[in-house]
Amino acid sequence: MKDVLIIGAGQAGLFAANELAGKKDVIIVDKGKDVDKRTNILCGVGGSGTFSDGTLNLNPEIGGNLMDFTNRIGSWNLVNQVDKIFIKYGTPKDLQYYDPTKIERLKRVTLSYGAKFVEIRQKHIGSDNSPEVIKNFKSNLEKRGVEFLLNSEVSGLIIENNCCNGVILKNGEEVRAEKILLAPGRVGAEFINNLVEKHKIEFSYGKIDVGVRIEVPAILTNSITEINRDPKFHIYTKTYDDFVRTFCTNERGFVVKEEQDSFVTVNGHSLRKTKSENTDFAFLVRVNLTEPLENTTKYGRSIAKLATTIGGGKPLIQRFGDLRRGRRSTWDKIKRNPVNNSLEEVTPGDISMAMPHRIVKDILDGLEVLDKIIPGVASDSTLLYAPEVKFYAIKLNIDKNMQTSVKNLYAAGDGCGLSRDIINAAATGILAGRGILAE
Ligand SMILES: Cc1cc2nc3c(=O)[nH]c(=O)nc-3n(C[C@H](O)[C@H](O)[C@H](O)COP(=O)(O)OP(=O)(O)OC[C@H]3O[C@@H](n4cnc5c(N)ncnc54)[C@H](O)[C@@H]3O)c2cc1C
Numbered sequence: 001m002k003d004v005l006i007i008g009a010g011q012a013g014l015f016a017a018n019e020l021a022g023k024k025d026v027i028i029v030d031k032g033k034d035v036d037k038r039t040n041i042l043c044g045v046g047g048s049g050t051f052s053d054g055t056l057n058l059n060p061e062i063g064g065n066l067m068d069f070t071n072r073i074g075s076w077n078l079v080n081q082v083d084k085i086f087i088k089y090g091t092p093k094d095l096q097y098y099d100p101t102k103i104e105r106l107k108r109v110t111l112s113y114g115a116k117f118v119e120i121r122q123k124h125i126g127s128d129n130s131p132e133v134i135k136n137f138k139s140n141l142e143k144r145g146v147e148f149l150l151n152s153e154v155s156g157l158i159i160e161n162n163c164c165n166g167v168i169l170k171n172g173e174e175v176r177a178e179k180i181l182l183a184p185g186r187v188g189a190e191f192i193n194n195l196v197e198k199h200k201i202e203f204s205y206g207k208i209d210v211g212v213r214i215e216v217p218a219i220l221t222n223s224i225t226e227i228n229r230d231p232k233f234h235i236y237t238k239t240y241d242d243f244v245r246t247f248c249t250n251e252r253g254f255v256v257k258e259e260q261d262s263f264v265t266v267n268g269h270s271l272r273k274t275k276s277e278n279t280d281f282a283f284l285v286r287v288n289l290t291e292p293l294e295n296t297t298k299y300g301r302s303i304a305k306l307a308t309t310i311g312g313g314k315p316l317i318q319r320f321g322d323l324r325r326g327r328r329s330t331w332d333k334i335k336r337n338p339v340n341n342s343l344e345e346v347t348p349g350d351i352s353m354a355m356p357h358r359i360v361k362d363i364l365d366g367l368e369v370l371d372k373i374i375p376g377v378a379s380d381s382t383l384l385y386a387p388e389v390k391f392y393a394i395k396l397n398i399d400k401n402m403q404t405s406v407k408n409l410y411a412a413g414d415g416c417g418l419s420r421d422i423i424n425a426a427a428t429g430i431l432a433g434r435g436i437l438a439e
Contacts, residue, residue: 002027002147004436005167005177007154010047011422012183012413012429014137018085019433021144028146029167029175031153035134042187045150046134048414049422054125055230056091056423058083062120062232063421069402069431078427083123085426089136090129096122102227106373110233113372118232149175154184154191157409159199164409179436181410182396183429188415189393202397202405206417208296209247209284209390210303210359212351213266214367215383217339218252220376221279225251233373237365240358242285244366247390249281255343255385257315263301263308266315266343266385276342282388283370285362300389307354307387310347315387316354317346321380324364326352338381351386393417401435402428410436 002025006013009030020026032044042048058079060066066075087093103119110117125133138148158166158174166176184191196203224231233246253270268280289296307316318329319337328350334341352360363384371378395417402410402418412418412425412432419425 002175002177004179004181005029005175006181006183007167008047008183008185008188008413008415009045009138009148009150010183010185010413011049011425012185012419012432013047013181014134014141015082015085015426015429016181016183016412016433016436017141017146018137019430020436021141021146023437026146027149027175027177029149029152029154029169031170032150034148034150035131035138042185045138045148046131047185047425048187050130050134051127052130054127054130054422056083056086056123056125057421058095058121058123058423059118060424060427061118062424064419064424064428066424066427069428075427078430079423081430082423082426086125086133089140090133091125092123094123096124096229099227106224106227110373113369114236115369115373116234117373118234120228120230120232122229157195157199159406159409162405163407179408179410179439181412181432181436182404182416183411183413183432184415185425186393186414192393192396192415196394196396199406201409203394203417204397205289205294205296206392206395207286207288208300208392209245209282210287210300210355211244211282211284211386211388212363213255213268213280213385213388214283214377215255215278215280215339215342215385216377216379218277218279221249221251221374224374225249225279233370235366235369237362237369239361239365242358242362244283244285244362246370247282247284249279251279252276253278253280253342255280255341257343257345260304263304263387264311264313264315265304266388278339278342280342282390283363283366284388284390285359285366287359297391300391303355303359304387304389307351310349310354312347314345314347315343315385316349316351317341317343318349318351318384318386319380320367320378320382320384323351323360323384324380328353334383337383339383341383343385346385351384354386392420401438402432403435403439
């Protein structure tokens with residue numbers, strides 16, 4: 001019988017094991033392969049994101065909020081600790097281009113309009129370097145006694161008298177341990193949903209972000225994207241006092257359509273070689289629901305389905321001037337618009353027919369504020385694509401040691417709704433490791 005069994009060898013699982021190595025007898029079980037044998041981008045040692053360019057957002061409020069678990073100083077300490085551990089395994093020591101004077105000026109301007117520019121020190125692990133970092137990490141853990149059981153999917157938990165003491169693998173085998181850490185990432189969201197239902201593990205529905213993708217000429221945003229490639233502006237809207245934010249900015253990028261099971265959504269990406277003349281970014285309204293409908297995923301899906309119906313199966317596109325004046329956009333207006341649409345598979349229409357009034361009003365109010373910070377973004381020719389919806393996993397209820405409502409069952413990372421990026425997932429792994437040691 002092991003002391004601790006960790007489900008998932010992603011960032012949360014590896015950082016939890018790093019805390020426990022040498023102090024407890026640890027086994028990590030992952031359904032994917034070892035890092036140099038991986039074929040699946042989401043599963044295997046290193047987890048999802050291992051084969052991306054690995055941008056590390058060194059800020060506890062980005063990709064989750066570490067202040068949900070600790071105080072401000074504690075959350076910054078966690079970020080610095082994750083950074084230090086990554087450096088030990090081979091990530092660069094230096095930050096990406098960072099100009100404190102320009103950042104201070106931008107913060108001042110943003111604050112003067114009642115909004116917030118979230119300063120993020122970023123690092124790039126680099127897609128070519130990232131597998132090497134994970135390899136070093138794993139080999140160090142193994143030297144310190146951590147065992148890896150790969151190509152092994154956990155299909156269930158052994159829970160007796162509300163106390164967890166093992167897992168069941170897909171092949172029917174049982175693996176016992178005194179404490180179990182759930183760290184299965186977003187790819188394990190369905191697995192978590194099933195566990196929650198079967199064992200009545202306490203959870204809450206996470207918030208969702210609903211809004212549009214905005215596209216403007218890159219020359220309007222250059223002075224901002226040169227300060228931060230993916231600038232984060234946080235705005236509380238004047239009518240409803242709702243939280244709106246910019247997210248996932250692609251300088252000279254492309255808006256893309258994403259097909260979901262029963263609806264379409266939009267996203268954005270940038271390519272290394274092919275560039276557009278535009279910058280796109282998501283402009284998202286935070287939605288949190290209370291009874292009788294707490295299921296934010298259901299709500300987000302119904303908005304996305306309505307938008308897909310109105311768009312005839314394609315994303316909607318509208319000029320901001322048309323939205324502001326309550327008119328639909330047409331192909332004729334889109335074709336003569338000074339801003340060219342980078343996504344062509346769209347239906348010109350009226351976003352206010354597809355989204356709740358409150359969300360549309362938040363977008364209108366929020367964009368007026370953003371226009372003061374980045375003049376021109378709320379011009380009549382700005383293009384809006386809808387719907388953009390960010391769904392998050394359900395959030396397991398945890399105590400101060402990251403223990404769930406089931407004794408000896410702990411939670412960390414994206415799959416348990418506790419994080420949304422590498423740094424935050426790793427930090428929740430550290431907290432779970434510490435929580436297990438504290439018990
Ligand atoms: C393409 C892509 C690019 C990204 N780029 C960035 C980026 O640049 N910067 C950033 O901060 N974040 C990025 N992210 C997000 C980041 O990768 C995640 O937030 C982070 O990896 C979450 O860590 P985690 O440990 O919670 O889960 P994961 O890293 O997803 O790891 C979960 C692991 O659990 C395993 N698992 C799941 N279910 C089971 C089961 N039932 N049994 C056994 N094993 C199981 C999976 O195989 C997986 O290896 C990106 C994500 C993707 C998909």
